[in-house]
Amino acid sequence: MIKKRLVAEMGDSKKYIYRIVAVQWLAMLFGAAMVFAVGDLLEKLIQGTCERTDVGFAAGASLSAVIVRAICSVLQEKYSYQASAGVKKHLRDKIFRKLIKTGTSYKEKIRTAETVQVTVEGVDQLETYFGAYLPQFFYSMLAPLTLFGLLCIVSLRAAIVLLVCVPLIPGAIVAVQKIAKKLLSKYWGEYAKLGDNFLENLQGMTTLKIYKADERQNRSMNAEAERFRRITMKVLTMQLNSVTIMDLIAYGGAALGTVIALSEFRAGRVGYGGCFTVIMLSAEFFIPMRRLGSYFHVAMNGMAASDRMFRLLDMPDPEPAFGRIDPDRTGIKISDLRFGYEKDREVLHRINIELKKNRLTAITGASGSGKSTIAMILMGRIKNYEGSVKIGGMELSEISEENLMDSLTYVGSSSFFFKGTVRENLRMGKLYCDDREMWEALEKARLADFLREEKGLDTRLSENAAELSGGQRQRLALARALLHDSPVYIFDEATSSIDPDSENEIMDMIYDLAKSRTVLLITHRLMNSAGADRIYVLKDGKLAENGRHHYLLKKGGYYSELWKTQQELENIGKGGRGHEKR
Ligand SMILES: Nc1ncnc2c1ncn2[C@@H]1O[C@H](COP(=O)(O)OP(=O)(O)OP(=O)(O)O)[C@@H](O)[C@H]1O
Ligand SMILES: [Mg+2]
Numbered sequence: 001m002i003k004k005r006l007v008a009e010m011g012d013s014k015k016y017i018y019r020i021v022a023v024q025w026l027a028m029l030f031g032a033a034m035v036f037a038v039g040d041l042l043e044k045l046i047q048g049t050c051e052r053t054d055v056g057f058a059a060g061a062s063l064s065a066v067i068v069r070a071i072c073s074v075l076q077e078k079y080s081y082q083a084s085a086g087v088k089k090h091l092r093d094k095i096f097r098k099l100i101k102t103g104t105s106y107k108e109k110i111r112t113a114e115t116v117q118v119t120v121e122g123v124d125q126l127e128t129y130f131g132a133y134l135p136q137f138f139y140s141m142l143a144p145l146t147l148f149g150l151l152c153i154v155s156l157r158a159a160i161v162l163l164v165c166v167p168l169i170p171g172a173i174v175a176v177q178k179i180a181k182k183l184l185s186k187y188w189g190e191y192a193k194l195g196d197n198f199l200e201n202l203q204g205m206t207t208l209k210i211y212k213a214d215e216r217q218n219r220s221m222n223a224e225a226e227r228f229r230r231i232t233m234k235v236l237t238m239q240l241n242s243v244t245i246m247d248l249i250a251y252g253g254a255a256l257g258t259v260i261a262l263s264e265f266r267a268g269r270v271g272y273g274g275c276f277t278v279i280m281l282s283a284e285f286f287i288p289m290r291r292l293g294s295y296f297h298v299a300m301n302g303m304a305a306s307d308r309m310f311r312l313l314d315m316p317d318p319e320p321a322f323g324r325i326d327p328d329r330t331g332i333k334i335s336d337l338r339f340g341y342e343k344d345r346e347v348l349h350r351i352n353i354e355l356k357k358n359r360l361t362a363i364t365g366a367s368g369s370g371k372s373t374i375a376m377i378l379m380g381r382i383k384n385y386e387g388s389v390k391i392g393g394m395e396l397s398e399i400s401e402e403n404l405m406d407s408l409t410y411v412g413s414s415s416f417f418f419k420g421t422v423r424e425n426l427r428m429g430k431l432y433c434d435d436r437e438m439w440e441a442l443e444k445a446r447l448a449d450f451l452r453e454e455k456g457l458d459t460r461l462s463e464n465a466a467e468l469s470g471g472q473r474q475r476l477a478l479a480r481a482l483l484h485d486s487p488v489y490i491f492d493e494a495t496s497s498i499d500p501d502s503e504n505e506i507m508d509m510i511y512d513l514a515k516s517r518t519v520l521l522i523t524h525r526l527m528n529s530a531g532a533d534r535i536y537v538l539k540d541g542k543l544a545e546n547g548r549h550h551y552l553l554k555k556g557g558y559y560s561e562l563w564k565t566q567q568e569l570e571n572i573g574k575g576g577r578g579h580e581k582r
């Protein structure tokens with residue numbers, strides 16, 4: 001019923017749990033004192049021995065009980081917040097640090113969506129666990145024992161019977177837990193599936209409309225929603241049933257208390273006051289356990305989420321690397337590189353590639369031949385490859401992630417921009433850079449003219465720069481990459497989504513950059529890579545050939561085949577001028 005590991009995570013926040021239990025306990029003691037005082041008064045009233053002071057005492061006890069209980073309830077609320085707030089922050093920090101440690105290759109091990117779910121929703125679900133369930137757990141053990149002690153003064157028999165009945169509620173909780181665990185995991189599965197599909201359909205709405213597939217998708221979502229409704233109803237039924245069982249035990253117990261009190265009264269073992277006290281306190285006996293039962297259902301959700309959270313936290317940390325690339329030696333040598341995303345499907349088979357400093361090296365080949373996978377390996381996002389990848393003579397695995405990120409710049413076919421100004425987005429490339437440097441980069445990326453007509457560097461961008469055209473977005477990405485000013489640049493289909501004019505201008509810029517950097521150009525458009533110092537041609541994850549454009553054409557192999565096919569398709573001379581003349 002208690003997850004030790006979660007409790008261990010509480011650290012300093014544990015003190016708030018004790019405080020909550022203490023104030024609840026204090027409130028209960030004052031409540032019991034009030035019952036005793038009123039019971040005593042009742043006894044005296046009926047016996048006719050009541051004096052003014054007795055009334056004053058009972059009134060005083062009742063008033064102070066009301067005041068203390070009110071204060072305790074406020075304090076309980078406050079501590080409950082503090083108990084969960086601290087540990088929530090601590091857990092989020094821990095997950096965050098874990099992700100940082102896992103580094104850029106975290107996607108190899110865990111899905112981004114799951115990471116977000118666990119960090120945001122999962123941790124939030126623990127609020128009830130820490131703030132309500134856990135303190136209630138301890139209090140619901142302490143309260144019956146205390147009341148037992150107090151009731152012993154009045155009637156030992158009643159106290160024993162009530163105490164024996166109390167464990168029936170946790171017994172019921174444990175029984176329910178067994179059923180609930182299975183049901184809840186199924187419930188979460190259906191919930192996540194429905195959410196995933198809903199989001200996917202929403203994002204693909206235009207496509208669904210174009211292909212008139214929205215009606216079909218609607219029907220399938222309805223079926224899914226129906227399945228989710230059924231499982232939700234099952235969960236609710238289970239919860240309501242268990243609440244009913246616990247209510248039966250609680251109220252049955254209180255009724256039993258009343259019956260015992262009356263029979264003790266008849267047997268003359270307790271007086272009027274004692275009878276009143278037993279009846280009133282027997283309800284109190286069960287209330288804490290009953291409340292624990294209702295918190296338990298919410299806490300179960302938190303516990304289910306914590307399983308996923310601990311799975312993330314338990315992932316083994318990669319060995320930290322501290323090596324630094326020699327800035328004067330930034331050539332890259334890839335030898336016998338092998339890699340597969342799945343165990344029995346190798347995507348790269350013994351690849352050997354050399355990227356020289358101040359040269360433009362291109363990797364080309366059909367779609368799916370493994371080009372981007374090589375880029376991901378170089379960027380450190382894939383770590384479990386076989387073979388050797390050396391930058392400036394140093395093995396990739398020995399280079400610290402920070403140094404690698406400083407030394408390499410990657411520009412893909414779509415880049416991400418944050419909501420904010422152009423200046424803020426460019427700062428991501430270089431934190432401390434002045435307006436002059438930014439304009440210089442924008443000038444090189446041929447975006448300066450456009451921005452001057454807008455609000456310059458203060459031009460505001462919405463999320464992912466939605467107001468810019470594909471070409472403008474890509475030019476901005478290039479300006480940001482130029483500001484990063486690293487010795488190695490990797491362009492992976494960086495011009496694939498833009499118009500021929502922009503494409504040619506950007507290609508010019510990339511060729512220019514290669515005069516002073518190590519540049520890797522990944523493209524399936526052979527026209528763009530024709531001017532490269534060396535072209536590596538990939539075919540189904542194997543290196544088919546390599547050399548300069550004219551050599552490969554003359555050779556009449558796979559490259560020249562691809563070239564001819566592309567020429568026919570693209571009708572060269574209309575689409576763009578190409579780079580083969582360099
Ligand atoms: N995350 C992934 N999980 C599993 N398989 C993947 C993943 N990414 C790529 N692959 C597979 O690896 C192979 C190589 O993919 P890669 O993206 O490297 O090809 P590419 O040459 O860059 O293709 P394109 O020209 O279309 O960009 C493909 O067969 C692809 O299905
Ligand atoms: Mg690719």
